[in-house]
Amino acid sequence: MAEVILENICKTYGNNFRAIDQLNLLVEDGEFLILVGPSGCGKSTALRMIAGLEDITSGSLRIGGVDVVDMPPKDRDIAMVFQSYALYPHMTVFENIAFSMRLAGKPKAERKKRVDEIAKTLQLTSLLDSKPANLSGGQRQRVAMGRAMVREPAAFLMDEPLSNLDAKLRVQMRAEITSLQKQLGVTTIYVTHDQIEAMTMGDRVAVLKGGVLQQVDTPKRLYESPVNAFVAGFIGSPSMNLFEGTLTGDELTASTFAIRLQDAAFVRRPGLRSYEGRKVVFGIRPEDLYDSSLESGRKYQTIPAKVTSIEELGSEHIVHLNIDAVRVDSGDPDAVDDFGLASNAVARFEPASAVHSGAEIRLAVDDAKFHFFDPETHLAI
Amino acid sequence: MNRQKRSRHHRLKRAVAPYLYLSPSLVIIGLLMLLPMVTVIGYSFQNSAVLRRDPSFAGLKHYQAIFADPVFWASLWHTLYFTCMSVVFHMTIGMIFALMLNSDRINPTLRNILRVLYILPWLFTAVIIAVIWRLLLEPNGVVNSILMQLGLIGSKIEWFSSPETALHAVTFANIWAGYPLFMVSLLAGLQGIPKDFYEAADIDGAKAYQKLIFITIPQLMPIIISISLLDFIWTMQVFPLIWITTGGGPIYSTEVLSTYTYKLAFSSYNLSQAAASAVIILLISLGLTLFYIRYQKAR
Numbered sequence: 001m002a003e004v005i006l007e008n009i010c011k012t013y014g015n016n017f018r019a020i021d022q023l024n025l026l027v028e029d030g031e032f033l034i035l036v037g038p039s040g041c042g043k044s045t046a047l048r049m050i051a052g053l054e055d056i057t058s059g060s061l062r063i064g065g066v067d068v069v070d071m072p073p074k075d076r077d078i079a080m081v082f083q084s085y086a087l088y089p090h091m092t093v094f095e096n097i098a099f100s101m102r103l104a105g106k107p108k109a110e111r112k113k114r115v116d117e118i119a120k121t122l123q124l125t126s127l128l129d130s131k132p133a134n135l136s137g138g139q140r141q142r143v144a145m146g147r148a149m150v151r152e153p154a155a156f157l158m159d160e161p162l163s164n165l166d167a168k169l170r171v172q173m174r175a176e177i178t179s180l181q182k183q184l185g186v187t188t189i190y191v192t193h194d195q196i197e198a199m200t201m202g203d204r205v206a207v208l209k210g211g212v213l214q215q216v217d218t219p220k221r222l223y224e225s226p227v228n229a230f231v232a233g234f235i236g237s238p239s240m241n242l243f244e245g246t247l248t249g250d251e252l253t254a255s256t257f258a259i260r261l262q263d264a265a266f267v268r269r270p271g272l273r274s275y276e277g278r279k280v281v282f283g284i285r286p287e288d289l290y291d292s293s294l295e296s297g298r299k300y301q302t303i304p305a306k307v308t309s310i311e312e313l314g315s316e317h318i319v320h321l322n323i324d325a326v327r328v329d330s331g332d333p334d335a336v337d338d339f340g341l342a343s344n345a346v347a348r349f350e351p352a353s354a355v356h357s358g359a360e361i362r363l364a365v366d367d368a369k370f371h372f373f374d375p376e377t378h379l380a381i
Numbered sequence: 382m383n384r385q386k387r388s389r390h391h392r393l394k395r396a397v398a399p400y401l402y403l404s405p406s407l408v409i410i411g412l413l414m415l416l417p418m419v420t421v422i423g424y425s426f427q428n429s430a431v432l433r434r435d436p437s438f439a440g441l442k443h444y445q446a447i448f449a450d451p452v453f454w455a456s457l458w459h460t461l462y463f464t465c466m467s468v469v470f471h472m473t474i475g476m477i478f479a480l481m482l483n484s485d486r487i488n489p490t491l492r493n494i495l496r497v498l499y500i501l502p503w504l505f506t507a508v509i510i511a512v513i514w515r516l517l518l519e520p521n522g523v524v525n526s527i528l529m530q531l532g533l534i535g536s537k538i539e540w541f542s543s544p545e546t547a548l549h550a551v552t553f554a555n556i557w558a559g560y561p562l563f564m565v566s567l568l569a570g571l572q573g574i575p576k577d578f579y580e581a582a583d584i585d586g587a588k589a590y591q592k593l594i595f596i597t598i599p600q601l602m603p604i605i606i607s608i609s610l611l612d613f614i615w616t617m618q619v620f621p622l623i624w625i626t627t628g629g630g631p632i633y634s635t636e637v638l639s640t641y642t643y644k645l646a647f648s649s650y651n652l653s654q655a656a657a658s659a660v661i662i663l664l665i666s667l668g669l670t671l672f673y674i675r676y677q678k679a680r
Contacts, residue, residue, distance in 0.1 A: 051580075051584060052583075052584075053580050053583065053584075072583070073580075073583045073584045074583060074584060074585065074586035074587075078584065079584065080580075080581065080584050082577045082580070082581060084575060084577050086575065086577035086578055086580070086581040088578060088595070088596065088599075089600075090599040090600065090602070091599075099582075099585055099595070100585035100586060103582075103585055103586050103587050103588075103591055103595075104586060147581075147585075151585070
């Protein structure tokens, strides 16, 4: 068990492409840290650099107090779970899990004892003689975990370990990995592009974009106080709605409607007053938009909107809307453009909502939940 | 009624169609392979086959004659030696070159040049290979002169014309000619092994030889077995290379089953006995082929 400390880590490829730029991270002993970001943001590269599978161009990396920059992977005291699991198809589950012990020349009895222990923890005992090809996705995932656990490493590195599983199994394995990590108490760095995994699994989440660290924080704080429009848009599903507006006195004006802001908004953000008379980006999460015809929406100001489509999920309705305001792109290259043709906003309504596709409605907005960002830098105000 | 008829017609068409498509190749195989094979088997049981218009039945006489012939046993042994050595070295050399060509430690440009160089022997026909090696291994050829200059040999060796070295020399030439097939197949196999396997092994602390033993070779095993079996079947039947370099001599020292059979047929004009010898080769090849097919099915 150990701290993992990254200081000013950079990765530059031959063509001067900078995959990782000045990455600073402190992963505490026993912490579960998630590295998240859109594809190509450098999160896997960062993990592979920690593992030693990728050279570090500059910066320092310490695992358990030891500088490991020039060490080969095997000396770094880490174990890695690969996206593909990298299970050897010609070996049984037992042989796969015991592989590192076999390489280290551990006696057979010791190997058996240790693998049996791990198989018990992971409920793999009955599968020890099977080959990976005969296992289900979830079982393979557990074997990959077992192979990492057998070494009792200082840190676990996991590279999108759930991305090959179907949705239901993913939910189950998410919980299994989280509880296993708590039980073992091993420092874990977990890479994913799935912000739901990021929010539900980690003690803290580090958001990367274009090789640059955007924010490291607990899932809750990341959700409630994103440092910039990118984090705001990336964390949360459906994404936060971001629009351009102009601040005049206490009023936030978009194209044809205005919303009166409460004093609290300015008290909480002293910087907001300086945007008086200027453009500002404002964001609102889908759950802070309400159907004004329902009880829950009565107390808020309303703006006009047109319903373009509805996804009824049973517990809620995801409502795609068009409001008369200019949408702002958060900068997430993976963002599904569900604002395609006619819609530019998404709301989550209670299932009691009776709005239908094509309807012109009054949309209730909880202005106390607004987020504000600088239109140039996209930094939070 | 009409509809029922039409549907039956349609079903019949569907059932027959695949065989219609297959029929041209079946006819060609029948005419060019099965017919000659059956004819040769027939010859092996006749006296003076082909030479006489009404050959008499000979029973197993020709087979007995072959099994009593010491030259047959010598050529069987030479065939085995020639084949086993060829396959083993084809595989070893092919594997070493494939590993080299797959290594990212070698400069990519150099790798491409090497790839072309290594594959060259494959481009030559057996006749050209035979001529090249006859020239190189001539008593006054390049090989002798290099070996003498290096002080490895004291006097010129007549590689192809001395009974001690001739079999090794033809085997060597055949090894040189045949390794590229293994190299190319194994290289394709190597490129198909996921990189993750090696990275996972790196993290687990595997040394280079351990990665070779525990990952590379097991992953290549299906290719190694298939190609080795095929190579075994092909090499057993090699004729032109030996015929042109040594002709089976000197004093039968490079006689293999194919040259033995050829000589029976076209030097001694003992076509019936040659047919019997050919049937023996056929049976050995058939055994190996069945083994190969069973292996392929088992996968």
